[in-house]
Amino acid sequence: MSQTVVIYHSGYGHTEVVARQVAEGAGAALIAISPEGDITEADWAALGAADAIIFGAPTYMGSASWQFKKFSDATSKVWFTRGWEDKVFGGFTNSASPSGDKQVTLIQMQTLASQHGGIWVSLGLAPSNAKASGPADLNNLGGSVGLLVRSPSDASVDEVHSGDLASARHYGARVAGIAAKLKG
Template sequence: MSKVIVVYHSGYGHTKVVAEHVARGADATLVAIDANGDISDTDWTALNEADAIIMGAPTYMGNVSWQFKKFADATSKVWFTRGWQDKVFGGFTNSASPNGDKQVALITLQTLASQHGGIWVSLGLPPSNTKAATSNDPNNLGGSVGLLTRAPADASVDEVHKGDLATAELYGKRVSEIASRLK
């Protein structure tokens, strides 16, 4: 079994709900980036000891939140020593719109993983793109690089689309299984 950490920032709680479902699928530990963009020393140790890191952030104004970016910048100390070289990575993002430039946020996460010399895990699911498809279907937003989720701006945290949450669990499981195979 692999040790997986889901590190995420959530501004309004929607991304936290997605992170919880990713963690459920991966049997992972959650690490929340706080409102100031920080995590604890214990959290840094957990990330360093993990076999896989799944990163999550809301998409704000076409990219990850500034709190996640602050965390990403702080990983430069690990980057300098190549501490996460060959670690397995995955990523997800949530926004209110079906698109909302989420792809840019995912590429930001993928680039961070690549800068660390990590191994990126794609979503690995075909899109639900037929006329009969609904937001309750897995991968209804048609992602491939990583997990895309949507929670309308006026939705409570209990209203993240069910298909997205199911996809989150499947993605967490995929990352964990790949990390276990490579361990």
Template sequence: MSNIAVVYFSGYGHTKVVAETFAGEIQATLIEINQDGEINEQDWQALNSASGIVFGAPTYMGGVPWQFKKFADASSKIWFTHGWKDKVFAGFTNSASLNGDKQVTLISLQTLAAQHGGIWVSLGLLPANTKAATRNDINSLGGSVGLLVQSPSDAGVDEIPAGDLETTKLYAKRVQSIVDKFSA
């Protein structure tokens, strides 16, 4: 098992699939923020002991949902003591639209990591931006700050584009590699 924790909120199940795919690729600890925006004490301990923390949230109305924001605000107790300083951080978001202002959500996740004194891992993959590119290609949404995923509003959780899930797996491996370098 890796020393990475994936903490996420999912409103409709799509972001949960992305979180599970990410965590499953590297055997990371999976922590779900509940519908009340909370995690339990054992989850806080898992985050505190992890070498890497990955934030995951859907993009709602150009930002994270209130449940994730409540979790982020609750982390201020840890911020005050520098409890997550120098940890490796990464993040992902999912929305129904191809753009959907996902970049704003990633920037808020990156800012949260920076406030904690963390080290952010970018996606590190070239975009699939040719005429021949399809939604099944790696990084078809052209992300760089973190992982972008698109799930159409009428798509079931089993219909996330294969390219987005493959990009998820590659990002998980990159994050694990960076954590390993810092842990060496």
């Protein structure tokens, strides 16, 4: 059995809802990045012990939130020791718009994982892109690098689309499953 950790920042609560679904799918522990962009020493230890790490952040103004970026920059201490090399990684992001430049945030996360010598896991779902497709369908935003989620700006945290939540559970299970296979 592999150990997976979901580390995320959520500005308004929507990304936290998604993080919980990813963690449920993965059987993972959750670490919330504080509003100040910090995590505890115990959180750093949990990330170090994990076989898989799944990043999550909202996309603001075309990239991850500054709180996630602060965490990302702080991982340089781990990078110097190659402490996360060969870990399995994944990532998800959320914004109000269907596109909202979310792909940029996923590439930012994928680059971070690659700099650490990690193994990135794609979403592994075909897009729901037929005329009849909608927000209740899996991968309705058509992501491939990682999980894309849309939370309209006037939606409460209880209104994250059901297809996005199901995709989140799928993705968490996929990342944890691949980590388990590699741990073998």
